């Protein structure tokens with residue numbers, strides 16, 4: 150995960166090793182390399198530039214050059230800043246409602262259906278909840294089947310109305326069904342398109358308004374880099390979602406999405422997907438991720 154970024158940052162800090170006395174120039178060179186590493190990881194230019202500017206300011210504020218181990222201090226400053234960039238504290242999900250309704254949004258192929266199953270499985274096994282999965286993709290019968298397969302796999306009921314072409318109605322009926330049958334979580338999987346389009350946005354906005362979910366989660370493929378960030382912005386403008394799910398972190402992703410999304414939409418990354426299996430879900434801890442990146 151983010152191996153390339155880790156390597157590049159490691160190399161950046163090499164500049165500070167082997168020097169008798171570290172100078173302002175060495176620090177500036179290191180930060181330049183840090184910025185380059187972020188850009189290579191597909192972090193956008195402004196975010197990378199602001200990042201190194203903040204680290205520099207802190208380095209000056211803490212008199213890095215006069216400390217005993219300036220290299221280590223600079224690594225710590227970068228680590229703290231990476232943690233902040235990815236959201237600071239860990240963000241939980243709101244499970245207050247009866248039932249608590251969670252709406253999944255995102256493009257087709259982002260991993261929404263898979264993640265809906267993972268989340269249901271996580272809440273059932275780790276949080277002792279009784280979730281209901283809801284198939285609201287009215288365009289692709291295969292999508293409904295896929296959710297049923299997932300539901301069977303984890304032993305979670307799936308609500309669908311294959312003949313109904315109104316996703317608002319399906320979602321509302323599903324919530325009624327959940328209330329009548331003792332489900333305390335309702336996870337609504339919606340239709341995605343290959344790219345952002347008005348029809349899809351209107352539809353999810355209507356579902357969102359009708360069911361007033363406790364949590365609206367935006368699912369995005371981390372492999373798509375800056376596109377992930379742009380898509381997040383488009384969905385957030387419409388839905389004002391509560392959190393981001395980054396999928397496919399097990400792949401060869403450079404890290405740009407994880408590092409940029411929070412600054413662009415100001416919403417936390419709540420979970421990550423790290424594989425195709427139902428157990429491949431992790432709560433996202435910005436500090437642990439920063440720790441991992443800096444080795």
Ligand code: GDP
Pocket residue numbers: 255256257258259260261262263264341396397398399400421422423424425429
């Ligand atoms: P949806 O169209 O948004 O519902 O996306 P799907 O849930 O169908 O996922 C699209 C593809 O990505 C499927 O082949 C999934 O198995 C795969 N996938 C989803 N999440 C992950 C993940 O975290 N890691 C990996 N490697 N593959 C994933």
